[in-house]
Amino acid sequence: MSAPAPKALLFDVFGTLTDWRGGVARAVAAAFAARGAAVDAHAFADAWRGEYQPAMERVRSGARPYAQLDELHRENLDRTLARMGFEGLFDEDERDALARAWERLPPWPDAPGALERLRAIALTAACSNGSVGLMARLARHAGLRWDCILGADLARDYKPRAGVYLAACAALRLRPEETAMVACHDHDLAAARAAGLRAAWIARPLEHGPGRPAPEPEQEWDWIARDLHDLADQLGAPRP
């Protein structure tokens, strides 16, 4: 907990700054309601998200050239609809619109204000698997402000590949140890640490919905925080 303050903070976005499950479920519920169809919207969101890692893995493994996450989300939506028996429910335009649910996720309540605090003490950047366009639109929707958007588009690869973290540091002209990855997912932090970055773990007990056991950090991360304001406090960021 006494590591020197990093010069840049790189943020995971889906789960760490935004409630992807709640946001996607809300969009799914609205789309199905407009068609008069019944669905368990949270189960649908979980199934859609379940396609996320396998789709990226095809890029990470080299089996597929880099494609932006927006494309993967769109393809995964088709797959999820088919698997859950809704293949003919939506036309192409409706599927395109529903896939953009990822651009309209709600922030976790602490995220907008705490990001402002953290910007006062470090460069801040999105370091997500989402595309620049997806991140830019999501930031506007969710009221998130950062200095720049790094991540998958810059590296043309997906986390947790080391190149994504290293490209982010290089773009900022910082050494890995001068930066910290901020995430609620241990695997993201483990990869960042392996690449030489520092790591800040944020508790997001509601990421997968209520009634789950609270996640515990798997390693002694450089910072372990209840939420982003707690991280800001630990890093000495002034309070508003």
Added chain:
Amino acid sequence: MSAPAPKALLFDVFGTLTDWRGGVARAVAAAFAARGAAVDAHAFADAWRGEYQPAMERVRSGARPYAQLDELHRENLDRTLARMGFEGLFDEDERDALARAWERLPPWPDAPGALERLRAIALTAACSNGSVGLMARLARHAGLRWDCILGADLARDYKPRAGVYLAACAALRLRPEETAMVACHDHDLAAARAAGLRAAWIARPLEHGPGRPAPEPEQEWDWIARDLHDLADQLGAPRP
């Protein structure tokens, strides 16, 4: 002047949003004064900037792998000092500090406010030959806000190569014709137009100092504006 409003505006930064010549000259004057040495700071700034295109051309031509503009500025500073007879005046740390003058340029007076207006009607992005780190630090210093930083680091090449403009559009998931390059330099706009983007020309009569003939646009650009507020007016952006 009646083209539909673009979905994204890509901004040149050195010259279009910021006064590179005034900012660099001020930093040069301070560095030389600290050494008790006399210099024509504006002539020095012009000479330093004169190395800009040749240095980038070595990357664009493939003679040199991509190197961030910060590196080129630093090398060009050594070259300029030597050419002007100041080779031993500054040590390495002082040269490093002086090269960071490009991170502390003043904005043109209209830029911060007009960028806010333009953000209300389009995605906004830096599309500069500066690195992400340079742009992020400059934006903080100059009070410039945009949605993201695109440009050279993303494409690993330099404007006016078409790939820089096209990589910016792709990152935003927009077709080139849905975006507009905003610049005070005809050669930047000509390359953007050739790549399929729209083009907005901004008058910056003081870029090269007072007493110069006011530049005139070389083509019928989609928009021709006296300054960024004039562009915002033409695009129908609400006034504050």
